[in-house]
Amino acid sequence: MMTDTDATPPQDAQPINAVTVDAILAAVELGARERLVSLLDPLHEADIADLLEQITVDERHRLVDLWGTDLEGEFLSELSEGVRDDLLTHIDDEILASAVQEMETDDLVYLVEDLGEAQQAKVLDALDGADRVAVEASLQYDEDTAGRLMSSEMVVAPRHWTVGEAIDFMRAEDDLPEQFYKIILVDAGMKVLGTVPLGRVMAHRREVALDSIADLEPRVFRADQPGEEVAYAFNQYHLISAPVIDADERLVGVITIDDAIEVLQDETEADMKRLAGVGNEELSDSVWSTTKLRFPWLAINLATAVLASLVIAQFDAVITAVVALAVLMPIVASMGGNAATQTLTVAVRALATRDISRANALRIIRREALVGLLNGAAFAVITGIISLVWFGSPVLGVVIGVAMVLNLLVAGLAGILIPMGLERVGADPALASGTFVTTVTDVVGFFAFLGLASLFLL
Numbered sequence: 001m002m003t004d005t006d007a008t009p010p011q012d013a014q015p016i017n018a019v020t021v022d023a024i025l026a027a028v029e030l031g032a033r034e035r036l037v038s039l040l041d042p043l044h045e046a047d048i049a050d051l052l053e054q055i056t057v058d059e060r061h062r063l064v065d066l067w068g069t070d071l072e073g074e075f076l077s078e079l080s081e082g083v084r085d086d087l088l089t090h091i092d093d094e095i096l097a098s099a100v101q102e103m104e105t106d107d108l109v110y111l112v113e114d115l116g117e118a119q120q121a122k123v124l125d126a127l128d129g130a131d132r133v134a135v136e137a138s139l140q141y142d143e144d145t146a147g148r149l150m151s152s153e154m155v156v157a158p159r160h161w162t163v164g165e166a167i168d169f170m171r172a173e174d175d176l177p178e179q180f181y182k183i184i185l186v187d188a189g190m191k192v193l194g195t196v197p198l199g200r201v202m203a204h205r206r207e208v209a210l211d212s213i214a215d216l217e218p219r220v221f222r223a224d225q226p227g228e229e230v231a232y233a234f235n236q237y238h239l240i241s242a243p244v245i246d247a248d249e250r251l252v253g254v255i256t257i258d259d260a261i262e263v264l265q266d267e268t269e270a271d272m273k274r275l276a277g278v279g280n281e282e283l284s285d286s287v288w289s290t291t292k293l294r295f296p297w298l299a300i301n302l303a304t305a306v307l308a309s310l311v312i313a314q315f316d317a318v319i320t321a322v323v324a325l326a327v328l329m330p331i332v333a334s335m336g337g338n339a340a341t342q343t344l345t346v347a348v349r350a351l352a353t354r355d356i357s358r359a360n361a362l363r364i365i366r367r368e369a370l371v372g373l374l375n376g377a378a379f380a381v382i383t384g385i386i387s388l389v390w391f392g393s394p395v396l397g398v399v400i401g402v403a404m405v406l407n408l409l410v411a412g413l414a415g416i417l418i419p420m421g422l423e424r425v426g427a428d429p430a431l432a433s434g435t436f437v438t439t440v441t442d443v444v445g446f447f448a449f450l451g452l453a454s455l456f457l458l
Contacts, residue, residue: 016047024051028063036063037070049078052087061090073099077107085114093119097126104178105131106151106259109138113148137252146230147223149263150244150253153177157210159185159193164206166196181241181256185214190250192220192243220245223252227263232354234260267352270430300435308333308442315450322457324391325450328383328400332449335379336407336441343368343415344437348430351423365416372412376405395456403449407441414440 020039027036040048052060052075064071064087071091076084076099088096088111100108100123108127112120112135124132134152141147155176157166166183170176183201185194194214204213220243221230233239234257244253312319312329319325347368350356356364380401388397414437419429 016043016050021051021054024063025055025059028059028066031066033066033068036066040067040070045072045075046078048075049080049083053080053083057086060087064091069095069098071095071099073101073103073111074107076100076111077103081114084111088115088119093122097122101126101128101131104151105134105138105153106149108135109148113139113143134253141223144227145223146221146225146227146244146255147252149227149230149259150223150255151177151259152253153180154184154243154251154254155180155182156184156186156190156251159187159211159214161210162206163201163204163208163210163213166201166210167206180254182254183210184243184251184254185210186251192218192245192249192251194218195243197240218243221255223247228267230255231260231263231267235264235353268349297435301438304435304439304442307439308446311443311446312450315446315454318450318454318458322396322453324387324393324396325453325457328387328396329446329449331383332400332403332407333442333445335404336411336445337438339372339375339408340411340415340437340441341434343371343412344419344433347416347419348433351419351429356420361420365413365420368412368416369409372409373405376408379408380404396453399452399456400449403445403452406448407445410444411437411441 020043024036024039027033027039043051052063055063060083073096076087079087091099096119100111103111108123108131112123115123124135127135130152137152138147138150155170157169161169180198182195182197184192185196187193194211194216195218196210196214200213201210219233219237219239221233223244223246230242234242234255239257239260241254241256243251244255246252347356350364383404384397384401386397387400388394418436418440419433422429422433
């Protein structure tokens with residue numbers, strides 16, 4: 001998770017490269033602690049995370065052990081989940097507690113929620129009172145909600161203040177957030193009355209009242225609101241930050257654009273992995289864990305392949321009589337599978353971003369059907385000519401051409417209807433669609449091609 005303070009790398013930050021990695025590993029090998037610290041200091045937290053994800057588990061452990069008390073916790077929120085969990089169980093509890101004290105509260109929540117009770121208690125004990133209360137308050141909310149995403153670092157002001165009073169307050173305050181985008185106007189009960197972007201504050205004279213330049217109907221999120229809805233709203237309405245309220249409508253935190261982007265990135269990555277059937281796999285996973293993650297989906301694919309083979313088995317006589325069919329069968333199935341994958345990818349992403357609705361569903365289905373027909377007709381001509389030239393049979397060319405049209409039409413329809421149907425019944429379209437779509441295109445492709453061949457070639 002990228003923090004507000006990490007949004008812009010320091011001027012002297014150096015990007016990670018092979019030379020830097022080799023130098024760091026050499027320092028670790030030699031046990032040269034001062035050399036290691038001097039190499040890590042100029043690196044941005046995200047680059048340190050990349051480095052730790054690229055090296056082996058043993059090298060990673062030796063590096064953080066040598067880093068010791070100079071270890072800074074910000075990089076932990078940048079790590080992939082598997083690497084982060086590994087390091088959290090390896091780093092000494094005292095060093096970990098000391099390292100996270102300067103982290104933003106939203107990143108602390110992201111980190112602490114995965115710790116065991118003993119580690120969690122040590123980290124919380126190391127925080128100052130305000131940060132501890134903020135972290136414990138966020139942990140009360142369910143995972144993947146606005147309450148978990150929010151930060152307690154924010155700037156609030158009463159509605160009657162002027163621009164000058166707000167500026168004087170911010171200049172005198174020692175504990176302002178490192179970066180913030182809006183002043184939140186509240187009443188005595190911490191009810192949100194409006195927000196004022198900092199740009200407007202700086203653009204007006206000191207005597208101007210804040211409520212006269214405020215957005216008095218700001219977009220506000222409930223602490224129990226799903227993170228997906230928050231991320232969608234930030235993307236849809238181009239938000240930079242937004243207040244978070246509790247069940248009593250009192251201000252409890254603020255969500256910023258970096259938190260929303262993180263959710264969107266996680267959703268996109270998860271969709272890509274599910275479509276490929278690799279689950280939560282990471283590059284840092286071991287051979288055995290990766291094998292276990294991939295095996296179930298390969299087993300499902302085997303079952304669907306057997307189903308397609310059963311269809312082929314029904315036409316063994318025609319295949320034996322016309323050997324050319326065995327040569328051409330993979331073309332029909334492959335084209336249908338690829339066409340379906342194209343439609344499926346677009347459909348799953350459109351469902352995730354809510355671009356498909358009741359209002360446009362029929363139009364999109366019709367569009368995909370027409371695309372399938374047009375592509376099917378184009379490739380019917382191409383494959384028909386290839387078959388004619390290859391095997392000298394006009395009838396065979398017509399058979400594969402018609403089968404191509406039918407399969408690409410079905411591929412387009414399956415690629416859009418299956419994920420829409422799964423979403424309608426509450427299933428994850430990205431998780432299950434690929435298997436169903438592949439099965440449909442294989443079965444239809446083989447049945448159409450071999451069925452037509454048995455009618456016209458025997």
